[in-house]
Every structure is written in C-alpha cells, then in structure tokens.
Amino acid sequence: MPFLRGPVPLAHLLLRQVVKAGDRVVDATCGNGKDTLLLAELVGDGGQVWAFDIQPAALARTHQRLGAAGLADRVTLLACGHETLSTRVPPPVCAVIFNLGWLPGGDRTIITEPATTLPALEGALHILGEGGLLLITCYPGHAGGDRETEAVLAWAADLDPQRFHVWRMGQLNVDQGAPFCLVVQKATSHHAA
C-alpha cells in the first residue's frame, strides 16, 4: 500500500488495479512521462500505450524516460492534442489518464483548456471498455485551472449513473486549491439502460 500523499500515488494505485499485462491504455497528457512510464511497465511486452502531448519538450522528456527504461517500443507518442484521441486509438482500452494544467518545469502560459479537454474526455469515455477507468487530475489552484476544474466537474456530475460510476477523490486537510482526482469507471453493459 503506497502512502496516499496526493493524487499521483492514488492514481497509480488505481492504475495498478485495472491495467494488466497485454492491455491497451492511453496517457492523454504525457507531460514529463511519469504516468506513461508506469503504464508501459504495467501493460508488459504484449501491451500498448498511446501517449499524447502538444508540447515538443514533453514528448522529448517522455521519449527519453521510456528509452532509459528500455520500454519505448510499446509506446506510441503522438504530437497532437488529446481531443483527437478517439480517432487515433482503436477501442477498447482499459484506462485513460489525464493530468490537467501545465507542463511541470515548462511554460506556465500553456495550459489545458476546457474547449479541448471536454471533447478529449468524451473521446476517452467512447474508447473505454467495460470496467475501464478514466482518471483525471484537476488543478483548481491556478488561473485558468479553476475555470477548467469547474467545467470538468460539471461534465462529470452530469454523466449517466447507469453507464458510469463517477467519483471525486480529494484530500480534506489541505488547501482548497490542491489538486484532486476524478475517477470515471465505465459500468457493465447489463447495468446500462
């Protein structure tokens, strides 16, 4: 059991539950590539990871991290916006992870935006298989992040409870602006209306 110091260990705990050898998964915002690396480890030899980012620096860092671990072969890096994911990744996948906001150590004026994030989230639900997880880390504590968080929460709260189990998992004894996780699981078909 990891220490649940913030959204990252929680998201990784959940990914370890749902992603098995041979699976196909998506990192919608590869950033520094830490989530991509975990996914590449979990899917094993026979699995596949698609990782998106619009920033060349993010793709370069992720490529380097994967190369150092000898796992670059099982990852498809895509230099395009995550709003295209449902057209580029064949369903079904068992997990899609989003880490919203800016690239750590990068240009903080380049942030994810609701206009592309919401279509990307819809696309993620479209390609998820039964029982699959969509994990989103939201950052309400920066300008723009507050507005995006509000839009994502409203989107998530409106999902059909017969088709999706939707959870907000956030820390209580931290600042109001601290990041938190949204977890959306696709229900079984026999639960669908």
Add this chain to the structure above:
Amino acid sequence: MPFLRGPVPLAHLLLRQVVKAGDRVVDATCGNGKDTLLLAELVGDGGQVWAFDIQPAALARTHQRLGAAGLADRVTLLACGHETLSTRVPPPVCAVIFNLGWLPGGDRTIITEPATTLPALEGALHILGEGGLLLITCYPGHAGGDRETEAVLAWAADLDPQRFHVWRMGQLNVDQGAPFCLVVQKATSHHAA
C-alpha cells in the same frame, strides 16, 4: 478491478491493498458482518480481527456468517461500543473500518452518534500503525446521519496533514444524500513534525 458502484466496493478495494496475511485489524461496526468476513479472509490463519457492535442482532448475524465460512476462530466479537476500542485492541493494527448509521434490516432508531463516534475515531487513529488505514462510510441521507456526517467531516478536515493523509471519496452523479467514504492514512513517522 471491482465495479465501483458505491462505498462498499471502494472500501473493500482499499482493504485488499492494505491488509495482508498475519495482520491485525478492527471492524468498529460489524453490523451484518460482511466487512468482518472480508477482514477475516484477508488476515488469514495467523491474523486477528476485533469486531464491535452494541446490538446483539448484529453480533449474532456476524457470528453466523463467520461460522458458515469457518473463520470464527480468528475474530474476537465484542459486545461493546466502539468508543472503547483503543482500550480493548492492542496496537498496532493496519486497518480500522467504520460503517456509520443504522443496522441494515434492524431498528432504524438505533444509530451511531457523534458523542461516541468521534472518540471511537480518535481511538482508531491511536492504534493504527504507520501506513495503516481508517475507512469510514458516512450516511448523510438520514435524520441524525446528516449531523453525524458534518461532525465527522469537520473532525477529519482538522487532522494534522503531516501525520495523516485524509481523503473524501464520494460519487458525483448520485443524490446529495448518498453515502461516501472517508479515508485516513497514518503517515510515516519521518513525515511527522
């Protein structure tokens, strides 16, 4: 990966992460004994479970359930309030679970109350080992449950973030009064102030 249809599968997923063979754990509100049974399975032959309830019907049902599974030997059933748990269970334990509210199928006028629940939660933190989990399912949707939930949330939000990682995990696309989980993890000592 179970379907996360509500607090029970989420709590059980977390218990499966933290409780291993040989561990010592507490069910502070055994009720119908379903959590007690899972705990008895997870701790194995060499482990031990302490299970509390003030209602004889709850203890009887739990005893029957454990007996049917052949696991009664590793469970100590205590016919007393959970506010006594820190005096009855020797530390450290790796998990304590609370399911607040009333006994399912029982007398709905007998509910857990803040005056005993809050000391019980304090007692649980006292006996938890490092990395151990306190899991609480809150029921804000009934009279008395709303008041208790508010008291428990205020208590949890006030815990020292250096000593405890405190999470509220609730569903977004359900009624406001739906039950949710609070998860409190004891931090490592080198994180303590």
